[in-house]
Amino acid sequence: MIVLAIVDNRQEMALLREALSSFTNTTILVEHADRLSASLACLAARRFDAILLDLNLPDSNGLDTLARVQAQAPELPVVILTDLNAEPLAILAIQNGAQDYVLKGPYDGGAVYRSLRTAVERKRLMTHLNERIAGQ
Numbered sequence: 001m002i003v004l005a006i007v008d009n010r011q012e013m014a015l016l017r018e019a020l021s022s023f024t025n026t027t028i029l030v031e032h033a034d035r036l037s038a039s040l041a042c043l044a045a046r047r048f049d050a051i052l053l054d055l056n057l058p059d060s061n062g063l064d065t066l067a068r069v070q071a072q073a074p075e076l077p078v079v080i081l082t083d084l085n086a087e088p089l090a091i092l093a094i095q096n097g098a099q100d101y102v103l104k105g106p107y108d109g110g111a112v113y114r115s116l117r118t119a120v121e122r123k124r125l126m127t128h129l130n131e132r133i134a135g136q
Contacts, residue, residue, distance in 0.1 A: 001113075001116065004032075004033060006051065006057065020112060035059045048076060050077045050120055055082065055093060063093060076123070077123035079102060082102070
């Protein structure tokens with residue numbers, strides 16, 4: 001699985017990488033972008049399976065961040081990274097098309113992987129359903 005992690009905090013990114021690398025059942029390659037602008041360039045240049053997204057970046061904030069990522073890569077599932085106090089915003093993000101959210105902090109690599117895997121499958125099923133509806 002190839003994941004684009006859009007996170008501006010280097011310490012947060014280190015915790016995330018450590019957790020995912022300790023999960024040994026599968027290989028998870030993580031590319032990192034610390035700004036929305038850099039992430040949009042990554043999305044244009046490379047194929048990813050999923051996106052881990054912090055909604056609050058130096059060059060974008062809140063649901064606008066999600067909307068811009070979705071506009072660039074509408075086919076990719078997005079999992080939001082959020083603080084406990086910003087959980088309502090993460091729920092709004094799900095209502096706006098994100099597939100799931102994960103609380104920041106000490107990460108459980110298995111839990112993050114399951115969230116990503118579920119997001120990929122949910123997005124695939126939603127795409128298939130939408131194609132069937134459009135074909136009727």
